[in-house]
Amino acid sequence: MRFGVLGPLTVHDDDGSPVVVGAPKVRALLAVLLLEPNRPVSTDGVMTALWGERPPATATASLHNHLARLRKALGPHADRLRSRREGVELRVGAGELDLDDFDGLTRLARRATAEEDWEAVCREAGAALALWRGLPLADVPGTAGHPATARLLEQRLDLLDSRSEALLRLGRLDGLPAELRALVAEHPFRESFSRRLMLVLSRTGRQAEALAVFRSLRRTLVEELGVEPGPAVQDAHREVLRSAEGRRPGPPRPVRPGPPPEPPLAVAPLPPPVAQLPSAPAVFVGREAQTARVRTALGADRTQAALVVISGMAGVGKTGLALHLAASLREDFPDGQLYLNLHGGTPGVAPLQPAEAVAQLLLGLGTDARRIPEDPAAATALLRSRLAATRTLLVLDDAAGVSQVLPLLPAGAGCVVLLTSRTTLATLDAAVDVPLDPLSDADGALLLARASGRAWADSDGAAVARIVALCGRLPLALRVSAARLRSRRTLTVGNLAERLARPEERLDHLELEDLSVRRSLRAAHDGLRRPGDLPDEEAAAALALVGALDLPEYPAPLVAWTMDLPERNAERALERLAEVALLQETARGPYVPHDLVRAYARELADQPHRKARTADTVARALRWYVEGATLCSALLRPTFWPATGPAATRPPFTDAAAALAWADAESENLLFLASGGAERHGLDAATNLELVNGLFPYLQDRGRIHDLKRLTRHAVTVARASGDAAAEGRALFQLATAHYSGGHLRPGVDLFRQAVDLSLRLGDDTARMLHLGNLAVLLKILGRPDEARSTLSECLSLRPDDPSPNHEAILLGHQGHIAELADPREALGYHRRSAQVAHEAGIPVLRQMALCNLGHLHLRLGEPIEALDRFQDALEAMPAGSGHWNAEREVRLGRVKALLSLGLPEQAEQECAQLLEEITARGDTYARGLLAFERGHVRMALADEAGARTLWREALAALEGTDAEVLGELRTLVRGPADRPAAHRSAPRGR
Numbered sequence: 007m008r009f010g011v012l013g014p015l016t017v018h019d020d021d022g023s024p025v026v027v028g029a030p031k032v033r034a035l036l037a038v039l040l041l042e043p044n045r046p047v048s049t050d051g052v053m054t055a056l057w058g059e060r061p062p063a064t065a066t067a068s069l070h071n072h073l074a075r076l077r078k079a080l081g082p083h084a085d086r087l088r089s090r091r092e093g094v095e096l097r098v099g100a101g102e103l104d105l106d107d108f109d110g111l112t113r114l115a116r117r118a119t120a121e122e123d124w125e126a127v128c129r130e131a132g133a134a135l136a137l138w139r140g141l142p143l144a145d146v147p148g149t150a151g152h153p154a155t156a157r158l159l160e161q162r163l164d165l166l167d168s169r170s171e172a173l174l175r176l177g178r179l180d181g182l183p184a185e186l187r188a189l190v191a192e193h194p195f196r197e198s199f200s201r202r203l204m205l206v207l208s209r210t211g212r213q214a215e216a217l218a219v220f221r222s223l224r225r226t227l228v229e230e231l232g233v234e235p236g237p238a239v240q241d242a243h244r245e246v247l248r249s250a251e252g253r254r255p256g257p258p259r260p261v262r263p264g265p266p267p268e269p270p271l272a273v274a275p276l277p278p279p280v281a282q283l284p285s286a287p288a289v290f291v292g293r294e295a296q297t298a299r300v301r302t303a304l305g306a307d308r309t310q311a312a313l314v315v316i317s318g319m320a321g322v323g324k325t326g327l328a329l330h331l332a333a334s335l336r337e338d339f340p341d342g343q344l345y346l347n348l349h350g351g352t353p354g355v356a357p358l359q360p361a362e363a364v365a366q367l368l369l370g371l372g373t374d375a376r377r378i379p380e381d382p383a384a385a386t387a388l389l390r391s392r393l394a395a396t397r398t399l400l401v402l403d404d405a406a407g408v409s410q411v412l413p414l415l416p417a418g419a420g421c422v423v424l425l426t427s428r429t430t431l432a433t434l435d436a437a438v439d440v441p442l443d444p445l446s447d448a449d450g451a452l453l454l455a456r457a458s459g460r461a462w463a464d465s466d467g468a469a470v471a472r473i474v475a476l477c478g479r480l481p482l483a484l485r486v487s488a489a490r491l492r493s494r495r496t497l498t499v500g501n502l503a504e505r506l507a508r509p510e511e512r513l514d515h516l517e518l519e520d521l522s523v524r525r526s527l528r529a530a531h532d533g534l535r536r537p538g539d540l541p542d543e544e545a546a547a548a549l550a551l552v553g554a555l556d557l558p559e560y561p562a563p564l565v566a567w568t569m570d571l572p573e574r575n576a577e578r579a580l581e582r583l584a585e586v587a588l589l590q591e592t593a594r595g596p597y598v599p600h601d602l603v604r605a606y607a608r609e610l611a612d613q614p615h616r617k618a619r620t621a622d623t624v625a626r627a628l629r630w631y632v633e634g635a636t637l638c639s640a641l642l643r644p645t646f647w648p649a650t651g652p653a654a655t656r657p658p659f660t661d662a663a664a665a666l667a668w669a670d671a672e673s674e675n676l677l678f679l680a681s682g683g684a685e686r687h688g689l690d691a692a693t694n695l696e697l698v699n700g701l702f703p704y705l706q707d708r709g710r711i712h713d714l715k716r717l718t719r720h721a722v723t724v725a726r727a728s729g730d731a732a733a734e735g736r737a738l739f740q741l742a743t744a745h746y747s748g749g750h751l752r753p754g755v756d757l758f759r760q761a762v763d764l765s766l767r768l769g770d771d772t773a774r775m776l777h778l779g780n781l782a783v784l785l786k787i788l789g790r791p792d793e794a795r796s797t798l799s800e801c802l803s804l805r806p807d808d809p810s811p812n813h814e815a816i817l818l819g820h821q822g823h824i825a826e827l828a829d830p831r832e833a834l835g836y837h838r839r840s841a842q843v844a845h846e847a848g849i850p851v852l853r854q855m856a857l858c859n860l861g862h863l864h865l866r867l868g869e870p871i872e873a874l875d876r877f878q879d880a881l882e883a884m885p886a887g888s889g890h891w892n893a894e895r896e897v898r899l900g901r902v903k904a905l906l907s908l909g910l911p912e913q914a915e916q917e918c919a920q921l922l923e924e925i926t927a928r929g930d931t932y933a934r935g936l937l938a939f940e941r942g943h944v945r946m947a948l949a950d951e952a953g954a955r956t957l958w959r960e961a962l963a964a965l966e967g968t969d970a971e972v973l974g975e976l977r978t979l980v981r982g983p984a985d986r987p988a989a990h991r992s993a994p995r996g997r
Contacts, residue, residue, distance in 0.1 A: 007083055009103045011040050012158070013139025015146050017079075026541075026574045027079045030147065030581065031056055035072050036079075037146040039087075039096035041154035043103055046093035055148055079574060104137050105158070111137075112161050119168045127172035131165045138162065144408065147432035163193065170202050182206050184384040190219070191387035192417065194226050194394070197235060201242045208246040216246045280342035280370050283401060286333035287326045289456045292449035296440050300331055303438040304422060310436070311421040317430045318442035319587035319600055320351065320526035321482030324426035325403055327442065332401050332424055339422070341396035344370050346414075350406030351428055351529045351586075357406040360413045364389050367400070367414060386413040394418040402426070406533075408433050428530060428587040444479035444600070447471065453481060457488030462499070469499040476506040477516070478601040486521045493518075512605050527606040530586045544575055545582035552589070552599055553607030554620040555627050556686065558674045559596035560589070568626045595671070624687050631679055632693055634672070635700025638665040642703040643851065669704040676701055677713055681720050691728035695721055695737070702740050706747070709891030709928035714744040735764040735773055742780070747892050749932040749968030751784050758784065775804035776813070779820040788969060791827050798824045811847030815840045819856055822863075830863055837863065854883040855893045861900045870907035877901045895925070895933045902940045911947035918944060935964030939972050942979070955980075 007025070010016035015037055017025040027033050038055040039047055053061045053069060062068075073094065077084035086097040101107070111134035118126035142158050143149040166189060173182055186203035193199060200223040207216035220235070220243045227233050235243075300314050314331075316324045336343060346366055349355045358366075361382045368378050368385065371392050379385045393416035405411050405427040411434070415423060425431070430439065445453065451470050455462060462470055477483035487506070491497055505515050516523040534546040548565055555568070566576035580597045583589040589597040599607060611620045641662045659668050669676065679689075680697045689697075698721040705714040721737035742757035758781040765774035778801035786794035798820060805817060822836030841856035857880035864873035880897045884890075898921045905914035918941045925933045938961035945954040958979045965973055 007080075007086075007102055009040050009098060009105075010139070011037065011143050012104045012108060012137050013141070014144050015040075019081075025079060025081070026578055027076070029072070029075060029577055031068070031072050032075045032079065033146050034148055035069075035076055036096070037143045037149050038152065039094060040098070040103060040105065041143075041149070041152055043096055043098040043106070046090045046095045048093040052094055055152065058148070108134050108137050108158070108161070112165060115165055115168055119171075122175075124172040124175045127168050128176070128178075131169040131172070134165055135162065135169065140409075141433065144433045147430075150433070150435045163196070167196075167198050170199070174202055174205060179206055179210055183210070183212075184379070184381050184387075187391075188383040188387040190223075191390040191394070194223075194417070195231070197223065197227075197239050200235075201239045204239075204242045204246055208249045213246055213249055217243075220246070279340060280344060280372070282345040282370055283332050283336065283343045283399075284329060284345060286329040289453065290326060290330045291452045291456065292445050293323070293327050293330075293442075296327060296442065297331065300438060300440060304335070308419050310419055311416045311423060313415065313423045313425065313434060313437040314440060315431050315434060315437045316424065316426045316440045316442060317428065317587070319480075319590075319603070320428060320530050321480045321523055321602075322442045322444060322587075323481035324428075324442060326481065327440075328401050328403065328424045328426050332399060335399060335422070339397050339399040341398045341420075342371070343399040343401070345401045345403065346370075347403045348405045348410060350404045350410070351526070351533065352404065357410060360410050361385065363410065364413050368392065382413065389414070390417050393421055396420055400424070405429075405431065407431070429585045445481060445484070447474055447479065450474035450477070450479040450484055453484050454488050454491075457485055458491035460491055460499070466499050469503045472503040473499060473506060476503065476512065476601075480523070480600070480602060482521065482526060483516045483523050483602060486516045486518050486523065489518050489521060490515070509605060509608070513602070513609065516602070523602055524606060524609075527588070527603060530588055531606070531610070533586065534582065541575070541578050541582055544569070544571065544579040548576070548579040549583060549588060549603075549607050550610040550616060550620075551623055552604065553609065553611030554616075554623045556604075556683065557627075558678050559592060559594075559598045561596040561671060561675075564627060564630065564672075564675070567630050568623050596674075628679070628684060628687060628689050628693075631672070631676060631684075632689075632697050632700065634668060635676060635680075635697050635704075637700075638669050639700045639703045641665040642707060644848075666704065666707065669701070670708075673704075677717065680717050685724075691724050691730065692733070694724055695730070695733045698740070699736065706743070706892070707890055709747075709895070709930050709933070711744060711748045711930060711932070714747065715741065718744050731764055731768055732770070732773075735761050735768070735770070735777075738764065739773075739777060739780070746784065747932075749935075749965065749970050751788050751969035755781060755784050755788070771804045772806075772813070775801050776816065778804070779817060783820055783823045786823055786827060787971065794824055794827070811843055812849060812852070815844040815847070815849060815852040815856065818843065819852070819859060822856075822859060826863065826866075830866055834860065834863055850883050851890045851893070854880045854890060854897070857883060858893050858897045858900065861897065861904070865900065865903055865907065870904040873900065874904040874908070877904060891928065891930075895921070895930070895936075898924075899933075899936055899940055902937075902944065906940075906944055906947060911944050914944045915941075915948065931964050932968060932970070935961045935968070936970065936972070937961075938964065939976055 007020060008016075008018040008022075010018075015027070015033055017027055017036070019025050027036055034056050035052065038052055049066075049069070053065050056069070056072070057065055073087065073089070077087050080086060088095045088097065098106070111130050115127055115130040115134060118124075118130055141150075142155045149155055170182060170186060170189075173179065183203065183206050186199055186206060189196070189199040190203055200219055204216040204219050207213070207219065220239070223239065224235055227235055234240075296316075303314065304312055316328055318324055332343065332345075344367055346358075346363060348358045348363060350357050364382070364385045365375075365378050368389055369375060371389075373388070373392065379388060395418060397420040398416070400414070400416070400421065400423045402411065402414060402423060402425045405425055407427075407429060408431050411425060411427075411431065425437075430441065431437065432439075444450070451474050454460075454470060454473060473487055474484065477487055487502060490502060491499065502515070506512050513524040517525070531546060531549055534542040534549075547569060548560075551565060551568060552560055557564075560580065562573055562577040562580055565571070565580060566573040569576060569579075571579070580589060580591075584591050584597060588603055589599055591597050610616065611623075637659070641659075642665060659665050676697070679687075680694070680701055684694050684697060685691075698717050701717060702714070705717070718737055718741035722734060722741055725731075725734035725737050738757050738761040742754040742761065745751070745754040745757065758777050761777040762774055762781065765771075765777060778797055782794045782798040782801060785791075785797060801820065802817070805813075809817065818836050818840035822833045822840060825833035825836055837856050837859045841853050841860065844850070844853035844856060857876050861873045861876035861880060864870070864876060877897050877900050880893065884894075898917065902914050902917050902921070905911075905917060918937060921937055922934075925937060938957045942954040942957035942961065945951075945957060958976060962973075962976050962980050965976065970976075
């Protein structure tokens with residue numbers, strides 16, 4: 007392989023083909039490892055490089071994910087990446103890293119310099135400098151401050167120093183003045199460059215310019231540092247003076263008398279300072295935090311020009327904020343204010359080339375066009391020289407990228423640059439980043455009111471809020487809407503809101519004269535459609551996919567599948583869309599569009615030549631999600647839902663842990679599709695119900711009770727509408743289970759009764775048996791023992807002679823629950839047999855439930871040690887990170903009770919703290935209430951009565967309205983003194 011860090015990060019395979027490392031964090035990880043190759047980089051060092059001084063709580067897990075993605079990108083070379091005790095190491099061979107080559111050539115150049123072998127210095131230093139393609143890792147944010155990067159920049163300067171000295175010694179002066187001028191402008195305090203420039207100019211007959219270089223250097227050093235130039239520069243100055251003395255003409259000849267000299271011409275007044283700023287927006291609202299941040303940054307002491315980068319999507323108000331700031335700062339810059347539109351996203355206009363931009367700025371400063379150097383480096387040096395000692399404000403609007411901007415940036419500390427761009431320009435060092443989001447609802451309404459000149463009546467409030475929302479709170483869209491209201495006084499806000507509410511017409515109504523949301527978005531999209539640039543072409547196509555698929559978010563695996571791309575290409579396509587602000591990356595990883603970008607993307611997808619492709623995209627995506635959910639359920643509950651159908655079209659995961667990870671990553675889209683989104687894409691009812699069935703085990707295991715209710719309620723509606731009674735029965739069972747999981751047993755009873763009636767009509771005895779068993783358990787918990795016994799009896803009458811292990815384990819569990827009413831010891835036998843059947847059949851989720859039931863029975867029997875053992879067995883029954891949440895929370899709550907019964911409140915408190923984290927992550931209000939109830943007793947055992955009472959009040963608030971068995975005791979505890987000692991509470995409480 008071949009790695010490059012001396013410029014943008016590059017990776018090439020053995021055959022020279024590029025290896026795409028797409029995700030920004032993965033690129034940053036690779037970069038920090040390449041800066042220290044073949045030695046472990048500490049985990050702390052890697053985290054600091056990726057997330058700064060305050061990594062998020064999820065950083066460790068994220069780092070493991072990024073390492074896995076890097077290994078995937080390295081492909082057959084993944085074994086180069088090694089995790090060691092000291093950190094992470096990347097093995098790089100000789101000749102595979104340009105940094106190693108650069109270091110080797112640098113050592114040779116230094117040795118040659120010490121030996122004054124100037125030919126060798128030119129050769130080795132030239133070869134080392136030729137390896138540079140730009141700033142090290144210029145496209146990887148966060149690496150500019152790395153010590154290795156600073157070392158490389160210093161090495162490069164030393165090489166430039168040595169090479170220019172060698173060229174001077176060898177008399178090879180062609181092109182050297184321009185190079186040295188650029189270096190002097192960029193590094194005004196590095197005396198060696200100025201010394202050498204003086205000597206080169208002097209030896210080419212340009213003594214006056216050489217002396218001017220000395221004066222400029224001396225003035226800079228004295229004014230900025232309070233020191234005189236060093237001995238080497240003083241020696242060079244004397245040499246220039248001697249050279250100038252040698253070239254002076256002889257004594258002047260006598261002058262013959264002539265006419266008296268003409269009076270001197272009047273000196274022309276100095277031109278006024280340049281003032282190119284356009285007018286600031288007449289109506290400007292919001293952005294107080296961003297304005298304050300910029301002012302704070304500009305008020306700080308600095309040794310170089312200040313750079314502010316205002317970034318965001320098209321129409322978000324970047325130029326407006328820049329001009330608003332510039333107008334307020336104008337008086338602080340008496341030497342002038344420059345404005346230049348770089349046309350990075352102007353529809354129909356090519357971005358300004360850097361050389362042309364430099365020339366325009368020089369012309370703005372009054373430079374004669376004939377004196378602007380043709381050499382780009384020399385022109386940049388001249389621009390920096392003109393600005394070096396001034397207080398000048400530059401507004402560089404609509405930058406296309408870093409390479410366009412770098413030559414335009416001044417170095418002098420008196421200058422400030424306000425830069426706008428759709429991209430973040432993250433590789434610009436020391437920039438103050440000001441990313442812009444759409445306005446708040448309140449600021450959006452205020453902008454609409456002020457720009458339209460309308461005063462709203464109270465009755466207009468809802469319509470105004472609707473317009474703001476339909477405009478996506480985007481300033482450009484709001485200004486267009488305001489212009490429509492201002493130009494047509496008969497147009498009401500209600501009428502405009504109705505027009506904007508039609509999705510297919512929205513962008514039409516956000517276009518008026520020179521203001522157009524559609525044109526702004528099209529310019530960003532067109533910038534990606536450059537022939538021959540494959541990543542950009544794929545990004546442009548991906549935006550059409552966003553329009554074809556109405557989804558909450560767009561992850562790379564989905565894009566890869568639907569576009570038939572390698573996943574790393576899909577990832578890069580999404581990143582490019584984010585770079586040009588057509589998508590936004592979420593904290594979880596997938597990408598989301600602004601509402602108006604989505605509207606534009608829909609127009610792309612609906613273009614006639616894309617119709618067939620759009621239909622195919624939708625079909626492939628829906629099939630991918632349905633089959634992925636089906637496979638997920640088959641892996642989580644293999645004995646309940648065995649896998650069927652062609653595996654080739656499914657997402658690539660093969661075990662339960664991977665299935666859970668996939669469903670976690672895709673959950674937003676899966677839930678959206680399963681709760682109605684798929685129907686809007688034309689998915690038939692049967693397939694929609696298949697999707698819900700596939701998600702049911704995942705939502706159970708993750709404890710997403712609210713989502714479980716929402717989805718299964720929708721499934722009941724779909725099944726009834728389609729007349730599918732069998733599907734309705736399954737959906738009723740699922741909805742009843744969701745209610746039970748949330749502590750609402752009475753609705754569960756009604757739903758199970760409906761499911762029993764349906765299965766009776768269908769003649770499905772197996773389904774009726776299962777529904778009756780579940781119904782019996784709920785009736786028992788609700789304190790209706792007679793109904794529970796008769797219902798179980800009816801259930802067992804339907805039991806086949808040779809039930810499946812799955813059904814046998816379930817029925818034994820039901821028998822155990824009902825047996826608890828009369829003889830808990832007998833119930834132990836049922837639950838033990840249930841656990842044994844599940845274990846032998848390889849059904850861990852049923853074994854976990856049976857062991858949980860055993861644990862709670864032992865608690866009722868006053869056997870906390872046995873209970874604790876069974877709870878531990880239950881936790882170990884499921885693989886780490888997976889398992890039925892209902893069972894797990896009951897197990898963990900049981901452990902708290904058992905530990906407290908054993909007189910171990912400190913350990914019980916630790917268990918509570920750990921369980922609370924799990925409950926909070928799932929948003930399970932019912933479990934939070936149960937835990938607060940148990941934890942209150944733990945706090946009492948720890949002599950914290952105030953803490954106990956607070957917890958019991960919290961528990962009551964969470965459990966009111968549920969059918970929790972503990973409610974009666976809880977109300978008593980909240981009302982009266984808790985004077986019952988914890989030691990007397992070994993008898994178990996209800997669950």
